[in-house]
Amino acid sequence: MNRLLIIFLAIVLWQCGKTVEEKQAVPKIKWDxxxxxxxxxxxxxxxxxxxxxxxxxxxxxxxxxxxxxxxxxxxxxxxxxxxxxxxxxxxxxxxxxxxxxxxxxxxxxxxxxxxxxxxxxxxxxxxxxxxxxxxxxxxxxxxxxxxxxxxxxxxxxxxxxxxxxxxxxxxxxxxxxxxxxxxxxxxxxxxxxxxxFINRQNEEDHSLLSDMIWYGKGFVFTKKILPELPDSLLFGYTNQELAETNAFQKQVWEHFIDKKLLFTKEELTKNKYLGERPKTPEIGPACPGSIGRWLGWRIVDLYWQQNPKLTLSKLMTDPDYNQLFLKSGYRGEPDKE
Structure with missing residues (x-):
């Protein structure tokens, strides 16, 4: 009985200590x-x-x-x-x-x-x-x-x-x-x-790829802070659009490569892929709008997953989009089922 009592007290103390530790882990902020x-x-x-x-x-x-x-x-x-x-x-x-x-x-x-x-x-x-x-x-x-x-x-x-x-x-x-x-x-x-206001970008290079990755970092940041937020509410895509865009992203990526779009700085062209539009007809009638932002998220998310020791602070404040893109190894591959 004494041994059982000691074990019980140890569990209680461990749980209390865990609760205190969890409370201390929540940072204090000036809330207004x-x-x-x-x-x-x-x-x-x-x-x-x-x-x-x-x-x-x-x-x-x-x-x-x-x-x-x-x-x-x-x-x-x-x-x-x-x-x-x-x-x-x-x-x-x-x-x-x-x-x-x-x-x-x-x-x-x-x-x-x-x-x-x-x-x-x-x-x-x-x-x-x-x-x-x-x-x-x-x-x-x-x-x-x-x-x-x-x-x-x-x-x-x-x-x-x-x-x-x-x-x-x-x-x-x-x-x-x-x-x-x-x-x-x-x-x-x-x-x-x-x-x-945390997301750093090379101000001297606003190519389409640079802007895509800037948007992508914002999405990764938001999903890290709000992991429970559905993608449909974050991207504004229907569940069907999300599924189809993931399944056909190889074709989407090939469109960007074939048209040599990644390093363009022409604003009208960039707006076709980054701006607010219901669809991106340049790729296909079912392709949702702002597809460049979504594609930027795919690139950054792949890089983020491959670097588990990378802090969110380092990701957001590093303006070198080209190195991020190269190290991501992204080639338009969809998520595996």
């Missing part, structure tokens, strides 16, 4: 996130909104591009907007979702930036603000966007991330773009855009 969508929606007057905008100029000036002398006009427009029954119903729909209604969004963002901090110790965590403005529907004088990301501030337009089931759809957004505007895609798109 405000759900200003809720604060603005609950304001009782235009004057109250004006006070909020003056307290948080990153919203009025930064997000809505409103000069300080026009803040009162923006406040009045926003207040009238929040009294609109259609916007109220749209906003209520967002708050009724599991992702935006509770604290899930904040928890996922905080976890992501804690993971970033563990990979990049000492890196400043940006402030985060959320807004809901009916796509900036305030008379056309002021603008709004789905995301505004810098290394010090992130502003999220939650109304843009209600996806295809939202009561209203963002203007000038097509079906293929909506896949990246689902609520569950939001954190991935934030981290992907944030990666641009």
């Amino acid at each position: 996130m405000l759900r200003l969508d809720r604060v603005l929606a609950e304001a009782k007057s235009a004057e109250a909104i004006d006070s909020i905008l003056k307290k948080y100029p990153e919203i009025g000036i930064g997000y809505f591009s409103c000069p300080p002398e026009k803040t009162a006009f923006l406040a009045k427009d926003l207040y009238q907007l929040y009294q609109n029954p259609s916007l109220q119903a749209f906003y209520k729909q967002s708050q009724d979702t599991a992702f935006f209604g509770g604290d899930r969004l904040e928890k996922e963002l905080k976890t992501a930036f804690e993971r970033i901090q563990s990979e990049f110790p000492g890196l400043r965590t940006p402030k985060i603000r959320t807004v809901f403005s009916g796509f900036g529907g305030v008379g056309g004088e002021f603008t709004a966007q789905h995301l505004q990301v810098s290394d010090s501030l992130i502003v999220i337009g939650l109304d843009f991330f209600m996806g295809k089931n939202g009561k209203f759809l963002p203007p000038n957004v097509y079906d293929y773009q909506l896949r990246r505007l689902e609520p569950k895609a939001l954190v991935g798109q934030v981290i992907l855009q944030y990666s641009a």
